[in-house]
Amino acid sequence: xxxxxxxxxxxxxxxxxxxxxxxxxxxxxxxxxxxxxxxxxxxxxxxxxxxxxxxxxxxxxxxxxxxxxxxxxxxxxxxxxxxxxxxxxxxxxxxxxxxxxxxxxxxxxxxxxxxxxxxxxxxxxxxxxxxxxxxxxxxxxxxxxxxxxxxxxxxxxxxxxxxxxxxxxxxxxxxxxxxxxxxxxxxxxxxxxxxxxxxxxxxxxxxxxxxxxxxxxxxxxxxxxxxxxxxxxxxxxxxxxxxxxxx
Amino acid sequence: xxxxxxxxxxxxxxxxxxxxxxxxxxxxxxxxxxxxxxxxxxxxxxxxxxxxxxxxxxxxxxxxxxxxxxxxxxxxxxxxxxxxxxxxxxxxxxxxxxxxxxxxxxxxxxxxxxxxxxxxxxxxxxxxxxxxxxxxxxxxxxxxxxxxxxxxxxxxxxxxxxxxxxxxxxxxxxxxxxxxxxxxxxxxxxxxxxxxxxxxxxxxxxxxxxxxxxxxxxxxxxxxxxxxxxxxxxxxxxxxxxxxxxxxxxxxxxxxxxxxxxxxxxxxxxxxxxxxxxxxxxxxxxxxxxxxxxxxxxxxxxxxxxx
Numbered sequence: 001x002x003x004x005x006x007x008x009x010x011x012x013x014x015x016x017x018x019x020x021x022x023x024x025x026x027x028x029x030x031x032x033x034x035x036x037x038x039x040x041x042x043x044x045x046x047x048x049x050x051x052x053x054x055x056x057x058x059x060x061x062x063x064x065x066x067x068x069x070x071x072x073x074x075x076x077x078x079x080x081x082x083x084x085x086x087x088x089x090x091x092x093x094x095x096x097x098x099x100x101x102x103x104x105x106x107x108x109x110x111x112x113x114x115x116x117x118x119x120x121x122x123x124x125x126x127x128x129x130x131x132x133x134x135x136x137x138x139x140x141x142x143x144x145x146x147x148x149x150x151x152x153x154x155x156x157x158x159x160x161x162x163x164x165x166x167x168x169x170x171x172x173x174x175x176x177x178x179x180x181x182x183x184x185x186x187x188x189x190x191x192x193x194x195x196x197x198x199x200x201x202x203x204x205x206x207x208x209x210x211x212x213x214x215x216x217x218x219x220x221x222x223x224x225x226x227x228x229x230x231x232x233x234x235x236x237x238x239x240x241x242x243x244x245x246x247x
Numbered sequence: 248x249x250x251x252x253x254x255x256x257x258x259x260x261x262x263x264x265x266x267x268x269x270x271x272x273x274x275x276x277x278x279x280x281x282x283x284x285x286x287x288x289x290x291x292x293x294x295x296x297x298x299x300x301x302x303x304x305x306x307x308x309x310x311x312x313x314x315x316x317x318x319x320x321x322x323x324x325x326x327x328x329x330x331x332x333x334x335x336x337x338x339x340x341x342x343x344x345x346x347x348x349x350x351x352x353x354x355x356x357x358x359x360x361x362x363x364x365x366x367x368x369x370x371x372x373x374x375x376x377x378x379x380x381x382x383x384x385x386x387x388x389x390x391x392x393x394x395x396x397x398x399x400x401x402x403x404x405x406x407x408x409x410x411x412x413x414x415x416x417x418x419x420x421x422x423x424x425x426x427x428x429x430x431x432x433x434x435x436x437x438x439x440x441x442x443x444x445x446x447x448x449x450x451x452x453x454x455x456x457x458x459x460x461x462x463x464x465x466x467x468x469x470x471x472x473x474x475x476x477x478x479x480x481x482x483x484x485x486x487x488x489x490x491x492x493x494x495x496x497x498x499x500x501x502x503x504x505x506x507x508x509x510x511x512x513x514x515x516x517x518x519x520x521x522x523x524x525x526x527x528x529x530x531x532x533x534x535x536x537x538x539x540x541x542x543x544x545x546x547x548x549x550x551x552x553x554x
Contacts, residue, residue, distance in 0.1 A: 039411045040382055139285045165409060166437045168284035168452065169544050173499055180482050194411060195438075200501035219502060231501065232412055232440075239413045 005030045005157050005188035006051060010060035013046050020046040022211035023060065028204075030156070033179060033189040035199050038208030039239040044192055045161075047208070051190070052159055053077045065156040078106065081150035081187075084161035088146030091135030095126055098134055099149055106153035120148055140171030144178065151182055158182065160191040164198065176201050196231040207238050214238045248311050250275045250400050250431035251296060255305035258291045258454075265291045266302070267454035273400075273433055273447075278426050281435040282442045282539070283451030289435040290330060293404045296433070297327045310399055323351065326398035328389050330405040336378030340369055340388055343377050344395060351396035358397045361428060365421055366391050383414050390421070401425065403434040407441065419444050439540035450543050457546040462539055469537040469545065471495070472513050475503040478527035487525040494521065498544060505541055 006028040013021040021043045028034045038044045049055040051064050053076035062069040065079040089098045096117060103113040121130050124144065134142060143163060151158050160179075164172045176198065183189050191202065199205050199219060206216040215222055215238055219231055226234045251273035258266040266288040273279040281289045294300035296309055298318035307314045309321045334343045344366075348355050359366075369387050372380060377388060386406060393401060403422075407415045419441065422432060434445070442448045443462045450457045450465070458465055478484045485504055488497040495507045508517065518532045 039413055040409075162409070166285035168287075168547065169439065169540050170498075170547055171284075176499060194409065196412060197499075197501040201499065235412050236416070239411060242413070 003030050004028065005032070006034075006062070006064050006190065008047075008051075008060070008062045011047065011050065011057050011062050012059045013043075013050060013055070014058040019211050021050070021057070024208070024211075024213045025060075026206055026213060026216055028157075028188060028190065030188055031183055031186050032204065033183050033191065033202045035202035035205035036190060036192045036208070037199055037205055037235065038192075039242045039244075041244045042208040042239075042242065043211040044208055048159060048161065048190075048192070051076075052080060052082055079156045081153065081155040081158040082161075083146045083150040083158070083163055085143075085163060085165040086161075089134045089142060089149065092133060094131050094133055095121070095137075095145060096130045098145070099152060102149045103152055108153050116152065120152070124148060140167050140174075143167055144171070144175060147175065147178055147182075151187060155187065157188040157190060160189065162192055162194065164193065164195065172198075196235060199231045199235075207235060209239050209242050210244050248275075249273060250277070251279075251307075251309050251433060253292070253296075253305065253307045256292070256295060256302045256307055257304040258288075258295065258300070258302050264454050266295070268305070269454070269456055270305075271449055271456060271459050273431060275431055276426070276429050278422060278432045278434070278444075278446045280442055280445035280448040281433065281451055282437075282439060282448050282543070283435075284437050286453070287451040288454040289451060290404055293327070293329075293402050293433075293435065297325055297402055298322060299327075323396070324399045326393035326396070326401045328393045328401075328403045328406060330408065332385050332389060334377045334385070334389055334392060337376060339374050339376055340380070341373045343388060343392055347392040348395045353396050355395065358395060361397055361425075362391045362394050364424060365394075383410065386410070386414075386418070394425070398430065400431045400433065403432065405435050405437065407436055407438065415441070439538065439543055442539040448539070450539075450546060452543075452547055452550065455550070457550060458542070465539060465542050466537050469542055471507045471511070473535055473537045473541060474506050474513070474515065474518050474532055475500070475535045476506060476518060476522065476530065476532045477503050478522075478530045480528065484522075484525070484527050484530075487527075488522070491521060491524075496545070496548070498541075500538075500540070505535070505537075 004027050009025050010023045011021060012019065012023050024047060036044055050057050050062065050069055053073035057069060064076045067075040093101060099117045099120065100113055121127055147163065164175055179189055204218050206213045222234045223229060226237055228234060249272040254270050256266055256269045283289055291300065295302045295314060296307060298314050298321050310324050312320045314321060338346060344355055365387050369384050372384060407418050426432060447461050449459045485497060485499060488494050488504065488506060493509055495509045497504055497506045515532050515534060522530050
């Protein structure tokens with residue numbers, strides 16, 4: 001049990017008659033990079049909200065960083081980091097202010113914040129920009145900074161919701177370098193993406209269709225099973241029979 | 248006469264140069280792609296061509312009409328699907344379609360043939376408010392509304408962003424069918440794999456066009472042999488090769504790394520002997536044809552070297 005960052009068993013979320021998440025079961029090991037894929041409307045966001053302690057399941061069990069999704073939502077929130085393409089940083093705060101704000105919210109002590117933010121800004125090469133508003137940064141930089149902020153409090157798990165959408169191909173790869181580094185430091189990475197080449201960078205992936213997990217394995221095992229050389233085709237084979245309207 | 252022409256078009260927002268001296272032409276009936284990440288300047292170009300934004304310099308025409316002087320003619324002849332969903336959320340599917348048809352002085356029936364294939368898929372939801380539709384359905388409705396007046400040129404700004412692989416391939420099938428109807432289509436996308444579905448593409452970055460050509464020609468002009476390699480520990484291999492003097496470029500591409508050598512005429516043997524220094528387990532190498540993304544990355548690096 002100790003080395004599992006996430007455990008889900010028959011996790012279900014129902015809205016009226018609609019089973020958004022339908023009895024999904026899976027485990028994610030500590031330090032693993034886990035790709036959570038699925039067609040639009042498959043239920044990924046709903047499942048992710050439960051795992052982040054933002055929504056209660058209807059039935060089933062799940063624990064995140066060892067904490068129960070029913071009873072220990074606040075503990076889950078403290079032990080995870082979160083970043084999405086849509087919302088990541090405050091445009092009208094400076095880079096330094098954003099870091100201080102997030103560090104403060106997550107209860108990192110003031111001297112710690114000071115020390116770690118100095119290191120972070122140096123690593124990112126943003127010394128000149130540290131006192132500039134985030135709104136003026138190019139998107140690629142924003143996303144890299146957002147990721148660094150999401151792991152600033154050294155969470156056990158970081159949830160990334162389409163972190164590289166719209167980012168140029170070089171920055172996208174730099175972003176994945178950061179993901180690898182975080183994983184090497186023991187942070188579990190739970191990531192969604194629409195780029196199938198990025199699915200290949202994950203240790204394991206799951207593919208959700210119509211609320212259920214239809215496949216879960218390493219990218220190479222999945223390609224073997226579907227007798228193909230591309231993840232695109234694996235995804236296509238699984239998702240094309242989806243009956244739910246794409247969302 | 249080309250369907251679209253841009254000559255030295257520029258656009259600044261304050262100090263920020265969104266479009267930097269861009270010129271290209273789109274021929275009639277062509278499916279033309281603007282390929283590039285967020286902030287490349289794609290949306291500004293769309294807004295200039297659809298007469299919604301004035302450029303700071305240069306000139307542009309659509310179907311022979313000037314985007315500044317003849318904006319009214321252009322508005323009657325183009326269909327525009329913005330990146331952000333812009334239909335009336337409080338109107339139903341049918342009401343939205345009717346509304347756009349009426350504004351352009353036509354009816355749904357008059358151009359029914361053109362939208363039939365797409366409309367059939369959302370017809371069961373005719374009485375549902377647009378705001379209550381799923382993302383895929385919204386996208387189809389928006390396309391119907393952009394087509395309802397039988398435009399001569401269709402502008403689609405990132406129609407497939409954030410959409411899953413299955414819906415994306417369906418959308419491109421629809422575009423293929425529209426092309427058969429002789430409609431000129433200008434479409435933007437951040438997904439490099441969609442580039443090969445266009446007749447010609449412009450690769451864009453930081454407001455500039457890095458290259459305009461057919462996907463085939465862009466791939467053909469990749470200047471060096473390209474190799475795909477992999478090993479059991481791919482991340483270690485990436486770091487080793489990236490720091491090797493003989494390697495010119497090394498980028499992750501799915502389960503492989505794509506590499507070029509500093510030396511001009513490289514072969515698989517040469518790659519093997521470089522890799523051997525690092526004792527990778529289960530090492531494999533094969534020569535491959537570059538993808539548009541390989542070309543894009545290379546052009547990006549060349550541009551930043553020029554600076």
